[in-house]
Amino acid sequence: MYHLAKGLYLYATSKEEYSVLLLGLDNAGKTTFHEQVKSLFLPTNPTPKLKTVPTVGQNVSTITLSDMYLKVWDVGGQHSLRKLWQSYYSSCHAIVFVIDSTDIGNGDLENDSSGRLEECRLVLEDVLQNSETEGVPLLILANKQDREDCVEVVKIKEGLVKKVFEGEKGGSIRDSRVLPVSALTGTGVREAVEWVRTRVKWNKEGRPPVMR
């Protein structure tokens, strides 16, 4: 009887858990974004820590949404650390790729080679080409939109994202979106989490959640 009651209790209180992986070049704003997510969804962290240091290793948190737990994995984007990303691919349900919109020249791959646009393209293509990210929903964040020198989101869509997806290294067809955000001010962070929440659910059969 006890075991039955316990089983029913666990069934009634358990939730699906999905994992989201934050990727992007070093200095893109992943940890700042993660801090804002925590401040919005973790009652124990009401104030975001906006003085970040480059991530070596990982920062992990689990936030509770209405219908799921969302585990956020924030990993280091420095060149030497990027080879570690692939160890997270098979268990993630969504990827958020953060771009520093102030460090990609004018945002047009064909007509500008300044900034880190080309590096960004290569890194994004590498992520999409990996068979373990196949079909995983991808949210691209055009971050640092609070700065006057940022490239606007339409240019990033046309100049980078469209070209990556249309190129042969664009990987498989997947659910994707580009959103303008400012991780520093928190603008767009809630919308980003909401996008991930709906997409991991839609892709539930492709990547089933873990029950917690």
Ligand SMILES: Nc1nc2c(ncn2[C@@H]2O[C@H](COP(=O)(O)OP(=O)(O)OP(=O)(O)O)[C@@H](O)[C@H]2O)c(=O)[nH]1
């Ligand atoms: N103006 C502005 N600055 C930002 C924004 N997001 C991040 N930054 C700044 O960019 C710098 C790098 O931010 P991080 O969040 O540490 O970057 P990261 O992607 O985690 O970097 P790694 O851990 O090295 O991969 C910090 O000085 C942040 O304050 C933003 O939206 N606007």
Ligand SMILES: [Mg+2]
């Ligand atoms: Mg970081």
